[in-house]
Amino acid sequence: MTSAEVAPKRRRLSAEDRRAQIISVAREVFIEFGHSAALMRVVAQRANIAEPFLYRHFHSKEDLYQAAVLDPLDEFVDGITAEIHELAQRSDIPRAQILEHFHQLFLSQMAELAPLIVATLYSDSQDGADLYNRVLLPRVREVSGEIIADISGRDTSTFDLDVLTKALIGVYFGLAVENAIVGGVWDSRRLGHELATLFANGITPDRKRRSAEMAAGSAIPIEPFTLELAPSLELATRPRVPREERRELVHVAAREVFVEVGQRRARTKDIAERAGITEAFMYRIVDSKEQLYRDSVVVPFAEGVAEFADRVKVLSAITTGVAFVQAFNELSLRFFAVYGQIGGLTLLSEPVEGRQVFNDVLRAPLAQLEKALGKGSGIDPDTVDLQVARRAILGAQCVIALDGNGAVDPQREKELARGLTVLFTGGIR
Known part of the structure; x- marks a missing residue:
């Protein structure tokens, strides 16, 4: 050599x-x-x-x-708290500028944090819940409680701190996750500016009108979304079930198992047991686990998004301003309570497949939803990128809805929606 x-x-x-x-x-x-x-x-x-x-x-x-x-998360939270508090003491910096800087700091960290949370949530749902509840939520609540008055100029008693904290996480998470799905460029400075522009004055124009509408509330009835997430015990144990009902029962059982353990770890044997049949009999109804996943998770989610977009379009045609925002929040919470888990599974558990579903099936209804959101809320598309607004707002709604594990009672649902409405429309002083 x-x-x-x-x-x-x-x-x-x-x-x-x-x-x-x-x-x-x-x-x-x-x-x-x-x-x-x-x-x-x-x-x-x-x-x-x-x-x-x-x-x-x-x-x-x-x-x-x-x-x-x-x-690193602890160091980041400690650093951002100190930096924002210091900026808030200066009289030469407008609060809107402090808000923009706050968003930019969080977004710079979320680009790295979001993939970790996604990986944890969809490799082990219990482990992901622990990371969220034991680590992320308390630390963000801490920073929110300490500096929200500095940023907004408003008394913290006017906010539900839990709603604020989860909404903040959702705003950043919604932006980061969808950006990762579509493979876009992550520009925390631009996104921070967009968020500050969107929320600094509230997403609906005319502050005086907002106050009157908020006092009046929204009386628009919101119908629930219907999708079975767990199989009926009565149906699964019935000795004879018509073929189509049995097929649907298998789909519901599969949906439950896929949500619990993910696509890769789901076993057809477990799905068959949930449906009250043998694995061999199940394969007389379905061809493969892949087909079962598509029919029980991907297709229902795509249909749910299309229905959601259509209903938002109808809302924007019959109401505007704060009344629209309140009704939109209620509708979104109901959508995510039903479809949030299978949506995350569809888009995030298998990144390549998730991106394909997003591009082939979801782009059109989401674009329709963006237009309806702009029309109903009054967001000016010349001032704020409607795609950024839609990602941020849906992210907040999704985190709030899933925190209730899909089991939010109607009264609490209205309270949560109203809390989001205050955050989205209140602006800063």
């Missing part, structure tokens, strides 16, 4: 640099697999080190997760 053929010597990293490298690799692995499915062995392989050597730096996967995910 000549000197030119000698392999270059591997550079030995300092302990500090090696730790930083491991943390960077681990973050990518957690994003790809989620917390539960991520393996220390995979982290070691990608960091090009032996697994025992990895344990010299981190004693467990939990230690590594803390360093790669939770510590």
Whole structure:
């Protein structure tokens, strides 16, 4: 072997640099697999080190997760709280500018955080719920409670802090997730400016008219969306069921299993048991698990989005302003309570398939929804990108609805919708 053929010597990293490298690799692995499915062995392989050597730096996967995910989140939240509070003390900076900076700071972090949350939620729903409830929600609630008065100039008693916190997470999450689905460029500065423009003065024009409409409320009746998410025990245990009813029962059972464990981990044996039949009998009704997934999850979600867009269009034709926003919030909460979980499954559990469904099936109804949202609320499309507005508002509504696990009672639903209406239309002082 000549000197030119000698392999270059591997550079030995300092302990500090090696730790930083491991943390960077681990973050990518957690994003790809989620917390539960991520393996220390995979982290070691990608960091090009032996697994025992990895344990010299981190004693467990939990230690590594803390360093790669939770510590950066804590540092970010602490930093943004201090920075926004400091800006709010200055009389030379308008509140609208502080609001814009706040959005930009959060958006810069959400671009990295959203894929991690998605991976966690759709690899292990319980693990994802724990990350959301134990880590993300309390930290964002903390920063919201401390600086919302600084940003808005309004008394915090005028807000439902829980609704505000979840709506904030939803706004950023909605933007980040759809951007990831379509593969767009993530420009946190531009998006922060769009959000500040959208919300600084409230999404409906004419502040005096808003106040009167808010006091009057909305009397528009909102019909529920209907989609069975769990099989009927009575039907599943009945000895003889007509073929079409049995097929629908299998679809409902499949939908429940897919939502619980995801497309990859779902077993046809478990689906058949939920439907009250044998696996062999089920294959007389369906051809494959892939067909079952499409018929029980993807198709119903696409039909639900189309119905949702049509109903928003009707709303925008019969009402405008705050009354439209309130009715739209109620309608959206009902939609996401029913379709939110299978929507997330369709779009996020398998990214390539999700992107195809989005492009082939959802673009048209979402574009229709954007136009109706602009018409009903009064958002000026020359001032605010309606696509950004739609992503942000639907994101907030989705997080609020799914937080209730699809079981929000009608009275609470109206309260939540009204809380969102106040946030969307109130603006800053």
